[in-house]
Amino acid sequence: MKAMILAAGRGERMRPLTDRIPKPLLRAGGESLIGRHLRRLAAAGITDIVINHAWLGQQIEDALGSGSAYGVNIAYSPEGGKGLETAGGIATALPLLGKAPFLAINGDVLADIDFQAACAAAATLSAGGTLAHLWLVPNPPHNPQGDFSLDANGRVHSDTHHGAPATFSGAGVYLPELFAAVPPHTPAKLAPLLRQAMGQNRVSGCLHNGLWLDVGTPERLAEADKIARQQHG
Numbered sequence: 001m002k003a004m005i006l007a008a009g010r011g012e013r014m015r016p017l018t019d020r021i022p023k024p025l026l027r028a029g030g031e032s033l034i035g036r037h038l039r040r041l042a043a044a045g046i047t048d049i050v051i052n053h054a055w056l057g058q059q060i061e062d063a064l065g066s067g068s069a070y071g072v073n074i075a076y077s078p079e080g081g082k083g084l085e086t087a088g089g090i091a092t093a094l095p096l097l098g099k100a101p102f103l104a105i106n107g108d109v110l111a112d113i114d115f116q117a118a119c120a121a122a123a124t125l126s127a128g129g130t131l132a133h134l135w136l137v138p139n140p141p142h143n144p145q146g147d148f149s150l151d152a153n154g155r156v157h158s159d160t161h162h163g164a165p166a167t168f169s170g171a172g173v174y175l176p177e178l179f180a181a182v183p184p185h186t187p188a189k190l191a192p193l194l195r196q197a198m199g200q201n202r203v204s205g206c207l208h209n210g211l212w213l214d215v216g217t218p219e220r221l222a223e224a225d226k227i228a229r230q231q232h233g
Helices: 033-043 057-064 085-097 116-127 191-199 218-232
Strands: 002-007 048-053 073-078 102-106 109-111 132-137 148-150 165-174 203-207 212-214
Touching: 002 033, 002 085, 033 048, 033 057, 033 109, 048 057, 048 085, 057 073, 073 085, 102 116, 109 165, 109 218, 116 132, 116 165, 116 203, 132 148, 132 191, 148 165, 148 203, 191 203, 212 218
Parallel strands: 002 048, 002 102, 048 073, 132 203
Antiparallel strands: 102 165, 109 212, 132 165
């Protein structure tokens, strides 16, 4: 199974830090956010990694190289200076990802999501008509209304009438088919594709109650650094 780390965001809310360094290379507990992902993916046996990048993307390639220091093999999908949004970035990287289900994760989160479970989710997608499996988390203070809801049968819905509202973690397993209508090298958002698939009852999910922090502001970066240092302390 392959994984894609989404690392092309500009990080506007993190400025001025991200004026000189791409957000996934910001450090928490002495380790870059993206480096932590690579280490945990390797521990889960997922070693073929695709990373997209845009703003200051060459710094990511220079820092990570081939991925050998982390025990992984990295292929890069550069998007230019502005990036292509999530769905556009994934659609552009599909030739690197192949035809099998793949894991995609945001490069700017601190989380202990079980990446080994992604392999089981991928097998489920391959066997049925489901296009995506999402990890949802309890709503954080910055997103109190949530994004989607999860019903008792493990299906994800675009409204909050089927269960308690929850927030999309930025981690999901996808069939390439989900992105079939998205032209490569064209900006496109992920949420409309997911909502369309949810309307067809083709999105499954689970609730992650462990560590998850969207490291989107300097304040949350300081929180992530504190958490990571406590974990290693």
